[in-house]
Amino acid sequence: MGSAAVSAFVPMNVMPAGLGRGLRIGRRTASSSLFMASPKEVDCIVVGAGISGSTLAHNLNRGGVDVLLTEARDYVGGNVKSHKTEDGFIWEEGPNSFAAQPSIIRIAYELGIDDQFVFGDESLPPWVHHSGKLHPLPKGRGTPGPKGQLELLFGPNGVVKFGLAGQLLSWPGKIRAGIGAFIGHAAPPEGKDETIREWVTRILGEEVFLRCIDPFVSGVYAGDPETLSMKSSLGKIARIEQYAYSIDWNKFGAILYGGLKRQVELQKERKADPPPPEWVKFTYGNPGSFREGLSTLPKAIEKSLDDKVKLQWKITKLEESADGGYIATYDTPSGVETVKAKAVVSTAPAHALRGVLEPVLPEAKCLFDKIRADIDRVGIYHPPVAAVTVAYPKKSFKDVELPNGFGNLQDLPGFGSLNPRTEGVRTLGTLWSSSLFPGRAPPDYNLLLNYIGGSRDPAIAQMSEEEIIAEVDKGCRQVLLKEDAPPPKVIGFKLWPSAIPQYELGHSAIIDELEAAEKQRPGLWVCGNYRSGVAFPDCVTFGYEHAKVVKQFLESPPATPSASSSSQPELAGAGAE
Numbered sequence: 001m002g003s004a005a006v007s008a009f010v011p012m013n014v015m016p017a018g019l020g021r022g023l024r025i026g027r028r029t030a031s032s033s034l035f036m037a038s039p040k041e042v043d044c045i046v047v048g049a050g051i052s053g054s055t056l057a058h059n060l061n062r063g064g065v066d067v068l069l070t071e072a073r074d075y076v077g078g079n080v081k082s083h084k085t086e087d088g089f090i091w092e093e094g095p096n097s098f099a100a101q102p103s104i105i106r107i108a109y110e111l112g113i114d115d116q117f118v119f120g121d122e123s124l125p126p127w128v129h130h131s132g133k134l135h136p137l138p139k140g141r142g143t144p145g146p147k148g149q150l151e152l153l154f155g156p157n158g159v160v161k162f163g164l165a166g167q168l169l170s171w172p173g174k175i176r177a178g179i180g181a182f183i184g185h186a187a188p189p190e191g192k193d194e195t196i197r198e199w200v201t202r203i204l205g206e207e208v209f210l211r212c213i214d215p216f217v218s219g220v221y222a223g224d225p226e227t228l229s230m231k232s233s234l235g236k237i238a239r240i241e242q243y244a245y246s247i248d249w250n251k252f253g254a255i256l257y258g259g260l261k262r263q264v265e266l267q268k269e270r271k272a273d274p275p276p277p278e279w280v281k282f283t284y285g286n287p288g289s290f291r292e293g294l295s296t297l298p299k300a301i302e303k304s305l306d307d308k309v310k311l312q313w314k315i316t317k318l319e320e321s322a323d324g325g326y327i328a329t330y331d332t333p334s335g336v337e338t339v340k341a342k343a344v345v346s347t348a349p350a351h352a353l354r355g356v357l358e359p360v361l362p363e364a365k366c367l368f369d370k371i372r373a374d375i376d377r378v379g380i381y382h383p384p385v386a387a388v389t390v391a392y393p394k395k396s397f398k399d400v401e402l403p404n405g406f407g408n409l410q411d412l413p414g415f416g417s418l419n420p421r422t423e424g425v426r427t428l429g430t431l432w433s434s435s436l437f438p439g440r441a442p443p444d445y446n447l448l449l450n451y452i453g454g455s456r457d458p459a460i461a462q463m464s465e466e467e468i469i470a471e472v473d474k475g476c477r478q479v480l481l482k483e484d485a486p487p488p489k490v491i492g493f494k495l496w497p498s499a500i501p502q503y504e505l506g507h508s509a510i511i512d513e514l515e516a517a518e519k520q521r522p523g524l525w526v527c528g529n530y531r532s533g534v535a536f537p538d539c540v541t542f543g544y545e546h547a548k549v550v551k552q553f554l555e556s557p558p559a560t561p562s563a564s565s566s567s568q569p570e571l572a573g574a575g576a577e
Contacts (some may be wrong), residue, residue, distance in 0.1 A: 050078025055543025082293025173207030184252020219429030222454030363517030427475035501530035
């Protein structure tokens with residue numbers, strides 16, 4: 001699996017010192033229309049101030065576009081919300097980190113917050129809990145270029161050692177995986193949208209799926225690999241099979257060689273387009289955050305946009321204006337407001353758009369009404385996920401030495417632990433927050449961010465906070481703690497009733513339907529993480545790339561009615577690999 005995917009580790013789906021200032025800005029922005037007339041006409045409205053929307057608004061503003069960013073909630077950042085407690089714990093309500101990519105380094109440099117970056121140790125692995133033990137997944141040391149690939153294959157925690165000496169897979173499972181990796185596998189079924197389970201089992205075998213990929217998918221996407229589309233959910237990994245078959249001598253598509261070929265191409269691409277020297281130095285895919293948490297980024301964007309941000313503005317209707325633009329109607333703290341714009345980009349969650357787009361884009365109802373009988377789903381599904389942050393004294397963790405020289409479990413030397421569904425642990429995954437980044441907890445405590453719920457456990461939404469915390473504590477005791485460990489110190493709790501959008505079978509057809517409708521409505525885009533990717537870097541990269549698309553539209557001459565259906569610039573790509 002790619003380090004970018006592992007670094008997302010969010011069911012994809014910290015009260016910093018500056019939060020008080022941020023809240024004051026939020027209250028001022030939300031109520032500003034009480035004291036001054038709201039802007040009646042702008043170039044572009046961005047609906048939704050999550051990471052996708054806020055970064056898009058930032059890039060449009062830098063490009064000279066008169067933009068208005070509107071958000072129904074009272075803060076900027078969407079599912080990214082950080083807190084710092086009085087006793088020194090920093091915790092996140094949603095995602096915990098990002099995989100370093102140029103788009104993130106760029107925007108932090110532009111906002112003047114790049115001095116607040118913190119990066120994790122790329123060599124520390126994610127661990128899988130199986131049969132009462134923790135097993136490291138293969139990981140290199142983060143070294144770029146060919147040396148890094150050799151480390152991934154032959155290093156102390158590389159693929160070869162995982163296959164020969166690792167205990168996560170049985171010997172039959174290792175042999176089956178080795179055949180798919182080094183020799184070949186069955187060809188992909190023609191015209192079939194494979195699930196993640198089908199794809200992985202076909203290439204690497206059932207055991208790799210159950211013990212490695214299933215817990216990964218649960219931890220990262222809070223999803224069900226038997227309904228998630230491989231092409232839509234893990235498209236970058238799925239394309240490795242195409243690279244494998246593109247090698248003339250690799251007749252049976254052995255997947256390892258496809259991965260190596262893609263890595264060589266990536267290195268060439270990165271060498272041909274190096275980051276500017278003034279940027280902070282970074283390693284692609286390395287887990288990162290900011291000293292006071294991920295909210296540092298959306299707060300900085302809010303501050304830079306100033307009165308171009310409107311909080312507690314809930315869009316209720318979008319209509320076409322007589323001159324071909326759009327008129328958005330909002331419920332706000334000061335009453336109903338309307339804003340006219342030449343272009344509108346919605347990055348709001350799919351489930352928040354029901355009825356809003358009906359007057360101008362009735363076809364958008366496919367986002368919440370499309371029936372997929374084969375997986376018993378209507379529209380794009382956002383399952384419930386709870387993020388529960390707890391702390392325990394370091395001495396209450398099991399005093400055991402971990403494999404491959406990583407040290408004692410009490411020091412939590414890794415990214416976190418994943419729980420296969422076969423192990424009877426209800427928690428999807430646990431991020432070892434205090435080991436990832438400095439300053440996350442007092443020195444005598446370990447801080448754990450646990451995700452629980454998801455597509456296969458929606459009942460979590462009906463449980464009380466106390467019941468969910470009890471399940472999390474039970475899981476920590478099964479995997480990490482001594483029998484006599486004290487009760488958890490509960491640092492933070494957040495239940496997301498509608499969390500990470502699920503890229504399930506038929507997802508691409510929904511997006512195709514939406515794109516076809518958009519082409520008939522120049523200047524309107526319905527985006528969001530259900531379209532451009534759920535990982536933090538995907539959202540930031542979308543904001544950078546799609547700003548170019550919007551700016552191109554605004555600078556183009558008005559389309560004639562006969563040409564309007566072909567005048568819409570294409571949606572920006574999902575993001576850098």
